[in-house]
Amino acid sequence: MFARISQLAAAVPAIEAFAGVDELNTRIGEIARDHPDRTELSRIGSSRLGEPLWSLTVHGGPRHVVVVAAVHPNEPVGGLTSVQLAGLLAEDDELREELGCTWHIVPCVDPDGTRLNEPWFTPPMTLESYGRSFYRPAPDEQVEWSFPFSYKGHFFDRVLPETVALMRLIDETKPMLLCSLHNGEFGGVFYYLSRATDALNEQLAALPLNLGLPLHTGEGEAAFIEQIAPAVFRSFTAEEECDFMLELGIDPARRTGGASSGAYAARYGTAYLATEVPYWADARADDHTPLDISYAALLVERGRHTAETTRVLEGVLAATRADLTVRSPFLRATEAFLPYLADAAESDLARAARPESERPAVVAERFHSTSGIQSARIRFGGMLLRALAAEIAIGNGTPAIRGGHDRLAGVYARWLAEAEMPQPIPLAKLVGVQLGAILATATAIGE
Template sequence: MDRYPAVAEVTESARLLVSRFPGTVRLRRIGASRAGRPILMLSVGHGPRHVLVVAGPHPDEPVSGATALTLAERIARGDRLSAATDPALVTWDIVLCLDPDGAALSSNSGSTLKSYYRSAFRPVASEQPEWAPIVSHPLPESRALFQLIDGLRPFLQCSLHSTDVGGSWVQLTRDLPELAEPFRTSADELGIPLQYGTYDALYWENPSPAVYVLPPPDGTGRPAAGPENIGLSTWCAPLRYGGVTAIVEVPMWATDLAADTTPYPAADLALRELAELVLDGGRQVTAVLDKARGFLPPAQDDPLRRVLEWMADGLYDMVADSWKPLARQAAAAAHPDDPRHLTTAQVSALNIVARRQPVRAAGLLLRLLETAEAPAAPGLHRELDELCTAWCTEFERALRVRWVPVRDQVEHQTRTVLAAAESALKTLR
């Protein structure tokens, strides 16, 4: 396996699995997207307990389709028989792609950061099925997933994610202590660094390396720049049935800085510089957007334009402002062992975010400029393409990134999901 399969390929492979394992593997439609695309689910086994696996929650995180197929085939074949994979005890329900509309706009092609950002698409928060319930914007994809959770009452939900640059980590709605060792062992065997510090979970409980526990719905801890009503998300829905959710992240490009726990010198200064980096990059993309607005398709008709306007309307500022408490904390650290010191891993995680946001916007705007017929479009495209090239080159240099083979991404995510299922099942006995 050397590339990410498209949704159509995942669907065709799922149908082949049904024909190869009749009775054991079933495929059914659980809903439809806003554009009418089917949302399909593979079920493996007939046990009374359920593991729910959700692939494709974010269309710019492409590993999940391959992981979904790998999980289904291994469980159907009985490769690693355990209580969690015993078809008489547990049914595995695997949603093949939660956001097929977004996937249709994201080819995730290429082996460089620039080619990736030029082809990837991630919708605004209110159009992301896992997050849309938080912002009171019901989507049919979200409703389908909520209905599935209410019907199955899974003891474990696994949401399959990947990150562009960094290491691997797991976010949980409740700690699974026995997950830590197999998760760490898998990463070590495959040469994938663990993410010791992530933008998504800077303030969360961290019971073991690269494992983070979501604050309770009524708690005060929040993601670094995340929504306040996270308790309403699909992640938290299994809690009402005693279940747990694991969000499993694997990197497309790895950086060993993600695992460097040494104190970062002058972290407060570094954070101020990173805040200016994201703000300056955002300003430059927005300046090109300002020149192109008159001939681009309107935001209500074009999802790429909607993302660009959403980012221009305060997202860069929100990201930069969210780091001010961390900068004050780092500045107040009094001695080398002061826990308020930030590590290299934590600063590198913010470095990734600071570079990601402007280049993500640049990739979207380049796609719009390529198809625009206005006389000014080619010149603006050249201007922005030069910026995008420089940013991606510096991104790769500053973080010292290396490509993680797709087969290794899939293997690590598959192993982690299986280990999470075994750990979660033991908590029920």
């Protein structure tokens, strides 16, 4: 079966651009219209701004799989994957019957946020076009991290309408597998799994390698996340994150989000897969050559750069705050993420002081460090620029706001000049990896 899955992953046709909300809705609707005998299009809810949320059901067996795209609206590869998967399952009777599953495919669970990113979906995609039109919601406004949560006195119940829709879909289907489609920016492919086997781990690693893409085998997105195989990490929980923050002396109350979709679905025995693919590949993500610098020194370097980035953004925000009149999504996100950046800097400096950090760093760790700093600058600097530009656009261009915008624009231009800009990966390869990972995991979990 995996040989066929690999062929399907490699056979994804060329894709010229990311798909926006309207295109995704149109394409998923066309699949439902063209295959009425095996598909069903259902509205599962509404967004905060009133947009319908759609799920395409492809009937194929008693076990259920839920596939969700745009859980983070700055990650549009999953939208392309969702319509590719839906079309494949609707058209390929043999594949659908062999898998023996009924599929529930949500091509865009956060249309409001996705529309705010659409300006950079048009090619050519550059780091500047991406950063200046970037939007990632504040943690408590993310579908992926706004499920109910209560742990050690920390409580979250500000569940979003989009999250309620996804909760309802999970409750109704009690899926054997939940696939959350993600993508990052630089480096290699990696996965989060709640239920792994050696065979599945090997298959997931083989998919990107077969398409000429590197794996991300360096450190995880956070130090407490367990790597269970090359490029495969165990899916983590909000409880684990809180415990890690307590261990480092950081107040978990600074964490403003809730639990994840995978944690919510676990009550039904649901396995969880998140597939993370980058826009820009870099072989250093899988290079474990030792460096002439200790891991502790690398952590200190990253912590200091992150702290400096935070100070720059906090300074601009403080200088303009009194004149700000629009609680735009960009402002809410900036205000929410700056404490996270400060905590990340504090965490790195605290970990650097631990004895186990006194070892040689490797190339993959250096790459993760430098790309993380670059990502923070490009993402959060871009969102604050958008927040200030929004004020100017409505005629609130006070001297403080215009001055803050100009100062940040100058720093941002320097950050862009210092950033590395590798060649983008063909979108068909990214879709192929996600498509193959979904099919391989569904096969393994269903056995």
